[in-house]
Amino acid sequence: MLLLKIVNPFGIAIMNLETLLKTQSTGAIQILDSKIPLSAYCKIDLSTTNETLKGIDITSPDLCQQYIDDILGLNNAKVAFGGYLEKRALYAKSERFLEAGQRNIHLGMDFWCKAGTKVIVPLEGKVHSFKNNDDVGNYGPTILLEHQIGDVTFYTLYGHLSLESIHEIEIGAYFDRGEVLGTLGTPDINVNYAPHLHFQVILDLEGYYGDYPGVSSWNNLDFYKKNCPNPNSLLRMDF
Template sequence: MIDFLNNISEKPLHVVDANISFNKYYPISIAASNQELTFDVSSSKEWEKYVNDFLQKNNKTVAFGGYLEVRDIYSRSEHFNKLSEENQRNIHLGIDLWCDEGTAVLAVLDGEIHSFKNNTNYGDYGPTIILKHSINGKEFYSLYGHLSLASLENISIGTKVKQGEKIGTLGDSSVNGDYAPHLHFQLIIDIEDYKGDYPGVSSKKMLEFYKQNCPNPNLLLKLPNETLIRD
């Protein structure tokens, strides 16, 4: 499946506003190991200031990254935090794209709306849309989390969407699970019985399963890695 996903497109694919050139993207780490994260990581306002300052310093518009990143931010929420280290969910399964509230969110490929939901747990996705894709006989799903409430209005399961079509906009911290504005973008092979939701963070115990079921979204997005951008 990895080779199949990687070969779908030779070019980078947009999942936020296509008017933002890829040269305005810059990698960011919010891993627990990043010693620059000296602020209160439980505060969405401090996160927003950190991301905005980061983008301004680098003269960029979108900060991205985070696949399989081990993060401290989830420890603030009982939705993720379990008693044992093995069961604590803190390993990120998607790519985050940090940019302004209200930024257009785009379908990564042709597909249809599989499901949608407002996931209202503290630290959760908030408004979420999942698309189903069928290409050359293979099916998989893409998840778009931390959207605006308006993104869930007047949409229906089964509606066809085209690659690059606007499917929503980014929400602010009051609706998106209490985060700085960003898109959580994730690929899913087997959606299981989930509707409008799917785990976006794994525990150590479940990581091998989720690495197989949620491959690196950059197989599709093809965003330049940190070395290429910073050279």
Template sequence: MRKTTRMIPKAFSQLLNEINKRSLHVLHPSIPKSDYVCLDLSVTNETLNSVDVSSSEKLEAYINNHIDVNSAKVAFGGYLETRNIYQRSTYFKNSNPETERNIHLGLDLWLATDAPIYAPLNSVVHSFKNNTNFGDYGPTMILKHKIQGMSFYTLYGHLSITSIENLTIGQEFKQGEQIATLGDASVNGDYPPHLHFQIIKDLQDYVGDYPGVCSKQDLDCFRDNCPDPNLLLKL
């Protein structure tokens, strides 16, 4: 796997904090923050020991129950979580714990299939692709943003197929404009419906894809290159 180059993220983090003085959303802005509930899918969550996380249907039932009992509409979380849910896929699994890809680099937002997704900032389409490996993103979109002379990218994974059918490279989206809808388990890598939202400083030579899960040995590089999405969303 290609590693990111080591970088000094201070100026970038400052930019993200400056940007967030405005109201930013990737889901419909009518959903108040009080209707979001944090979800723990890490290896330290012992309640998951009784859930067959290899089954998208059973994991979806667990997540929906978590949303319901908390009187919420959206479950969110996962940045830098070490998870077991990827062990079902040979695309991620590795017998060496140092190189197994199980540390999540984005923020997941779990809600219903076909939920609309919005551009948090003015942007242009950098690339898109249907990443069809088992456990992968499925339909994916990458947007490029340029603010105060600094460029960076946001990735949107687990979309519907229709979300990328009519896209064009360089297509512009204004802040708050709908860009996509969520896909279901039949197209999104076999997961419960959710958005994988990730910030990327240096996209390198990736097109329509970028690692959303990394190994322990690569964590320092990826953590620098992919800061916490909550710097923008403030959930």
């Protein structure tokens, strides 16, 4: 394991990983259907500091979708994205996020778009594991890819997919950058969320298989920030 080879494991490993991720492209990388131009993407703020969300029950997939549609309409966009290290009220009604203190800080990037939208692999890799995490508040169908750049092994997680995305997939299957990995699921399949992709970069899976925490409590945030660096280091969506 990479973490055992170096002194000050997280400091050096994360610095190298983020640096390597940034070298993989000179511009933004598509992660949804390549027919959707980057000009049709816009940022969205689902944090607890967003005053426009006051009085909106964001835990309701219908009300959440309505807010997302409003943002998309205002920006003449088809995809709303963002959310890394965002503190959210989105998880307030799910018991699974009350374990070991409230977990409400998001560890990945979300891409809110219509169910059925294609998910595109942003970096070549092979299937490490997959699973339907179907308890309320979880990811629903999830795929984890394993990547190798030089001596660095790391993983990317794709959550809230359709059931069809995991029906015929196989462990070890190779995906090149730009290939279709799956499609976005509906709220009933992605376990009570408006349709979106949860995309997360993970250095050490800690033994997880087909799953990994996507939301942290404040108490554990220092660890998760190091183990799950900003996905935008790879995607470079800085517009």
